[in-house]
Every structure is written in C-alpha cells, then in structure tokens.
Amino acid sequence: MMIKAIKGVKDLLPEETPRWRLIEETARRWALCYGFQEIRVPIFETTTLFARSIGATTDIVEKEMYTFADRDGTSLTLRPEGTAGTVRAFIEHNRAADPRPQKYCYLGPMFRHERPQAGRLRQFHQFGVESFGISDPRADVEVMSLLWRLLSDLTLPGLTLEINNLGYAADRAQYAPLLVAFLKGMESRLCGNCQRRIETNPLRVLDCKVPECRQATDDAPRLTDSLSPAARDHFERVTAGLDAIGIPFHLNHRLVRGLDYYCLTAFEVTCSHLGAQNAVGAGGRYDGLVEQLGGAAVPAVGFAVGLERIALMLPQDVPLPTIPRxxxxxxxxxxxxxxxxxxxxxxxxxxxxxxxxxxxxxxxxxxxxxxxxxxxxxxxxxxxxxxxxxxxxxxxxxxxxxxxxxxxxxxxxxxxxxxx
RNA sequence: GUGGGUGUAGCUCAGCUGGUUAGAGCGCCGGAUUGUGGAUCCGGAGGUCGCGGGUUCGAAACCCGUCACUCACCCCA
CATH class of the missing domain: 3.40.50.800 (Anticodon-binding domain)
Structure with a gap:
C-alpha cells in the first residue's frame, strides 16, 4: 500500500517553487518597504486563543480546527489563521511598551479542516500584516495600499478592492434588529441558507450569492444609516485617503467579514479568474481584539492573503529569476x-x-x-x-x-x- | 457534513451497442553519429485499465460496493 499525502495538502514540486518564491519575496519586499517587520510565531497554540479571538461560534472554531491533546492533556490547535498568534505574541512580549510603530508581517502555513476545492486546502499558506496601536484612519489606508500594491506588482489580472464600514459593535447591535425585522418579512423569498442565517448571522444574508436573495435584500435597511458619527468620520477619512494616493476601490455595503473581531473598515480583494473562492485577500480593523485577549486597549488593522489563490492567478508567463549555470x-x-x-x-x-x-x-x-x-x-x-x-x-x-x-x-x- | 464529475503508460487522453495479443501524442531508453546537446529518421522499454465483488462463454466497458482525486454548496484567505 503506497503511502500518500493526506487529503487537502499539496506537494509543491521543484517546477513550482520558483513561482512561490516570487510571490513570497514580492510580499515581503513590499511589506518591508512599508515599514512592516517580519514576525514568526508558532504554528500551534493553545486552543482557547483561537476560540477567544476568532469567535467561539464561527465555523472555523466550531468545526474546522485541527485540535489535539498534548501529553498533559492541554488542548492545542494548529493555527487556522495568523492574527491570533501575532496578537498573543504582541501582548506576551509587551510590545505596546515599545514607542516605535508596531507593524508586523508574517508568512506561513495555516490549517483548517474543510472539504478541499479550487483555491482551498487544509494546509494552506497566508501572508498577512498587522498594524498595532494606531487608530488613525491612515493606518487603514496604509494597509490596504500595501495589499493593493503588492498584488498589482504581481500583475494579477482582474483585481477589485471592495470596502465597507462595519461600524463599532454597538452600531451593529443597533442595526441588527432592524435588519432581522426586514428579513423576517422577506423570509419566503430567501434561500434555505439565508432563512437559517436570519438567526445565526443576519448580516451575512446581504452577501449571499443567490440572485433572488440579493434582489430581496436590495431595499433592506442599511448599516450605513445606523452608524455613529465617529464611525462615519473614520470611514470618510479612509476613503479620502485611498483617493489621495490613487487606490481604486468600490464601496460594497453588502461586504461582511466572517470573523468576530472586525470593526469599522472591512475590505476584500477579489479576482475575476479564480473560481468560486474569488477572495484573494481580505482584512479590516479589529480595535477590540488585543484587549479581548488580555492586553491593553490597543487598536489594530491588518489583512491576510491566500498564497495558493495568488499562485492560481499568477500569469503563466511571469518572468522568473533564473540562475546562469x-x-x-x-x-x-x-x-x-x-x-x-x-x-x-x-x-x-x-x-x-x-x-x-x-x-x-x-x-x-x-x-x-x-x-x-x-x-x-x-x-x-x-x-x-x-x-x-x-x-x-x-x-x-x-x-x-x-x-x-x-x-x-x-x-x-x-x-x-x-x-x- | 451535502451534492455533481472523473479514475486506462511517467504526463495529456482515445478506446463504438461487452468480442482476439488495450492504443495515440508527448516524454524516456537505444541506434543512425565508438569525443559533441536540441532537429529528423529508425528501433525499443513501459499497463494489477483505482480497488473488491457480481452478471456473462467473454468486462477497461454493464451492476453493486469501496477508495482516491476534482468541482461546487456551507464557510473562508
């Protein structure tokens, strides 16, 4: 019986590694150029870190984590994303005490137990950045700018940057009942999934792929109308900043992020040539997360990109460095x-x-x-x-x-x- | 977890309503060229037809099961 790689993991053979090096080196080079510094954190952590940061009721935590017991019985988990570990390290080493800007980037494997499909593996790779301690909207712009510039530099075709204002948790708490009331009136027109989402994740209904659902929610109350003045002001300065440096973007009031910790700015870069998993990279602001994990009240913004997805869209003819031999x-x-x-x-x-x-x-x-x-x-x-x-x-x-x-x-x- | 598609040579794939020794292209090896690569020509090697069972005189093909891969849903980078 031949031993084979387990489901959802992939070997990168020597023919493909030059393309991957190009992607990794481009990402690192741009991040360093923007003043981010590389951090390397473990690929496994105690399970509670992820449960507390990502959100205990998200799919990732509920059914997608690779969790196992250490010899003394403590529950460990292979990291499903990079933010939690980075934040943990930031707190653990008291980096908030360092007066310099705390801007980190990371690169490495992540693990989620999902059914594999195009652009999705059980061991996949992300490059991400986290910018700590800066609530100024220019930090949001900086991060989106970095994401846009590095993807553009790789000459990926058909890119779109979509952004939305998620407001503060309090804003969403105020908005949610309005939306739910509207959706309940529309229930018969929604797909089965969305009917369920009314209870579990009403905001997500807005982002459903089913055309009927999108039609049904065209006239739904908008989160924008429930936002506090502070949230509006922040977002206006974000869009003004993007305009000022010439980053093209589309406002998408349906854009919702899946992880619990996002607030205010949420963004996503999609690609037209990518199959069903068309999000290449996504991120947003997560001002409450550091405090939630036991640190000081430190604001933060960041993003992550999927390297497999970049590799899928990277043109076949990109010039790769060759060594004369x-x-x-x-x-x-x-x-x-x-x-x-x-x-x-x-x-x-x-x-x-x-x-x-x-x-x-x-x-x-x-x-x-x-x-x-x-x-x-x-x-x-x-x-x-x-x-x-x-x-x-x-x-x-x-x-x-x-x-x-x-x-x-x-x-x-x-x-x-x-x-x- | 749910649904669809596909499993035949190293790779990409043909193989008709079941019928002799299962084919092609590319790749590989050898020769034409005993010290000169690619191109051409000639020759050659290489296959448990995913696996297990069943139907049949006869199965790569039909039926059942199973595994793997793949795409999509859910969710997400």
Missing part, C-alpha cells in the same frame, strides 16, 4: 576524477555548477547539460587532462575554446551574467 562534462578514466575536483572548485568560486554522475559518455553529458538549460558546458576528456586544459562550450552559440584548467573558475565567473 555551468555543467561539467567529464568523461574518460582520468577525466572523471579531475572533473569532480573541478566541479567543487567552481562551486567554491561561487559558480552554480552541476554534473550528472550517471552519465559516462560525452553525448549523455551534453544531453543532460541541454536539459538543465546551462549557459556553458566544460568539456573534459582524457586528452584535455593530459594537456592540463579544458574546453568551454557556449551552449547557445556552440562556440568552444580551450582554457587552462587553472584559469577556468575566474574565466567562467567573468563570463556568466550577474544573477537577474
């Missing part, structure tokens, strides 16, 4: 030994060099050199060894020249173009 084709009784030493000398000189130890004939070596796409091949047979020389062959032009063995590393180093 050299192949050592050593054949013949003495030459194989001399070639092996030469291979090591090249590498020590910083020249990416390779050799297939299985190949015995020059023909077999050249075939491998071709497959590897190297720029130069060093041809080294017993004749050359006797003369203390080697031939370097330019694989594109087929031009060959004789060189002394001793000058090979320096010559090749000079010939190879700088890594692009």
């Amino acid at each position: 050299v192949y050592v084709a050593a054949f013949g009784a003495q030459a194989v030994d001399v070639g092996f030493v030469l291979l090591d000398e090249l590498r020590r000189a910083g020249i990416p060099a390779d050799m297939d130890f299985r190949a015995a004939s020059l023909k077999a070596h050249l075939r491998q050199a071709d497959r590897l796409g190297v720029l130069y091949t060093v041809l080294l047979g017993d004749d050359e060894v006797a003369k203390g020389s080697a031939i370097i062959r330019n694989m594109q032009t087929k031009a060959q020249e004789d060189l002394a063995l001793s000058e090979l590393p320096s010559t090749l180093l000079a010939r190879l173009p700088r890594t692009s």
Whole structure:
C-alpha cells in the first residue's frame, strides 16, 4: 500500500517553487518597504486563543480546527489563521511598551479542516500584516495600499478592492434588529441558507450569492444609516485617503467579514479568474481584539492573503529569476576524477555548477547539460587532462575554446551574467 | 457534513451497442553519429485499465460496493 499525502495538502514540486518564491519575496519586499517587520510565531497554540479571538461560534472554531491533546492533556490547535498568534505574541512580549510603530508581517502555513476545492486546502499558506496601536484612519489606508500594491506588482489580472464600514459593535447591535425585522418579512423569498442565517448571522444574508436573495435584500435597511458619527468620520477619512494616493476601490455595503473581531473598515480583494473562492485577500480593523485577549486597549488593522489563490492567478508567463549555470562534462578514466575536483572548485568560486554522475559518455553529458538549460558546458576528456586544459562550450552559440584548467573558475565567473 | 464529475503508460487522453495479443501524442531508453546537446529518421522499454465483488462463454466497458482525486454548496484567505 503506497503511502500518500493526506487529503487537502499539496506537494509543491521543484517546477513550482520558483513561482512561490516570487510571490513570497514580492510580499515581503513590499511589506518591508512599508515599514512592516517580519514576525514568526508558532504554528500551534493553545486552543482557547483561537476560540477567544476568532469567535467561539464561527465555523472555523466550531468545526474546522485541527485540535489535539498534548501529553498533559492541554488542548492545542494548529493555527487556522495568523492574527491570533501575532496578537498573543504582541501582548506576551509587551510590545505596546515599545514607542516605535508596531507593524508586523508574517508568512506561513495555516490549517483548517474543510472539504478541499479550487483555491482551498487544509494546509494552506497566508501572508498577512498587522498594524498595532494606531487608530488613525491612515493606518487603514496604509494597509490596504500595501495589499493593493503588492498584488498589482504581481500583475494579477482582474483585481477589485471592495470596502465597507462595519461600524463599532454597538452600531451593529443597533442595526441588527432592524435588519432581522426586514428579513423576517422577506423570509419566503430567501434561500434555505439565508432563512437559517436570519438567526445565526443576519448580516451575512446581504452577501449571499443567490440572485433572488440579493434582489430581496436590495431595499433592506442599511448599516450605513445606523452608524455613529465617529464611525462615519473614520470611514470618510479612509476613503479620502485611498483617493489621495490613487487606490481604486468600490464601496460594497453588502461586504461582511466572517470573523468576530472586525470593526469599522472591512475590505476584500477579489479576482475575476479564480473560481468560486474569488477572495484573494481580505482584512479590516479589529480595535477590540488585543484587549479581548488580555492586553491593553490597543487598536489594530491588518489583512491576510491566500498564497495558493495568488499562485492560481499568477500569469503563466511571469518572468522568473533564473540562475546562469555551468555543467561539467567529464568523461574518460582520468577525466572523471579531475572533473569532480573541478566541479567543487567552481562551486567554491561561487559558480552554480552541476554534473550528472550517471552519465559516462560525452553525448549523455551534453544531453543532460541541454536539459538543465546551462549557459556553458566544460568539456573534459582524457586528452584535455593530459594537456592540463579544458574546453568551454557556449551552449547557445556552440562556440568552444580551450582554457587552462587553472584559469577556468575566474574565466567562467567573468563570463556568466550577474544573477537577474 | 451535502451534492455533481472523473479514475486506462511517467504526463495529456482515445478506446463504438461487452468480442482476439488495450492504443495515440508527448516524454524516456537505444541506434543512425565508438569525443559533441536540441532537429529528423529508425528501433525499443513501459499497463494489477483505482480497488473488491457480481452478471456473462467473454468486462477497461454493464451492476453493486469501496477508495482516491476534482468541482461546487456551507464557510473562508
């Protein structure tokens, strides 16, 4: 019986890792450029951290967490998202006491026990940022700007930034009964899911995919009309800020975030070429969360993007960095030994060099050199060894020249173009 | 958790209402070229037809079960 990877996880084979490196490096580069600093937190935490931050009644906590008992019985959970652990670390290390801006970014695997589908895995990867301690709406704008710029830099097609004002918890508490009353009058026109949502998550009805539900809720009371002046003011400054720096966005009064901790600004970047899971990245403000987890009353904004989803939309022809390499084709009784030493000398000189130890004939070596796409091949047979020389062959032009063995590393180093 | 689709060579897929030794393209190996890659030509290797049972003279095909993958719902990045 062959052992296979478990459901919902994926191997990234060497053919795909350059694309992933491009995505990861682009994300990190933009985040650092915006003053965010990388933080690395554990991929598992005590279960209560997630239950308290994400919301005990959300699907994630209720049925999607990978939870298991540690040897002493304490309940541990593989992180389903990155914010909870980052906030925990922020509190635990008393980072609020540091006067510098506390802006973090993270990158890594997350785990949710869901049925896999396009753009959704059980082990998936997110890049995210969290900006702590700044209630100024410019922090919201900064975070959305970073998200937009890094996705644009990756030349992802068909991107849309949608934003909404969720208000404060008190605003939503005031609004919810109005909405529920309206929905109850419409119940017969709603899909089965939405009829259930009236009780469980009425705001979510607004964001239903079913066209009939959207029609039915066109005239529903809007959260906007229930917002406090402070919430309105914050959001106005957010949209003004986005305008000022030229970030295109659409107001979407139906946009609701699933996690309990969001307030005020909520946003989502969707992509048209992505299948059903069309959200690439999403985030918002979560001013109450740090306090809720036992820290000071520290405001915060952040986002997370799904790297699998980015990889799905990343154009096939994006230019990937390539390393110019050299192949050592050593054949013949003495030459194989001399070639092996030469291979090591090249590498020590910083020249990416390779050799297939299985190949015995020059023909077999050249075939491998071709497959590897190297720029130069060093041809080294017993004749050359006797003369203390080697031939370097330019694989594109087929031009060959004789060189002394001793000058090979320096010559090749000079010939190879700088890594692009 | 619910529903649909698909499982045949390393990869992408043909295979008719059940009928001989299960095919193609690409890839791989060898030769034409005994020290020169890609292109061409010639030759070759490679398959428990996902697995288990059933129907039948005969099953890759039909039936039942099962597993895997996949898409979608729910929910979310």
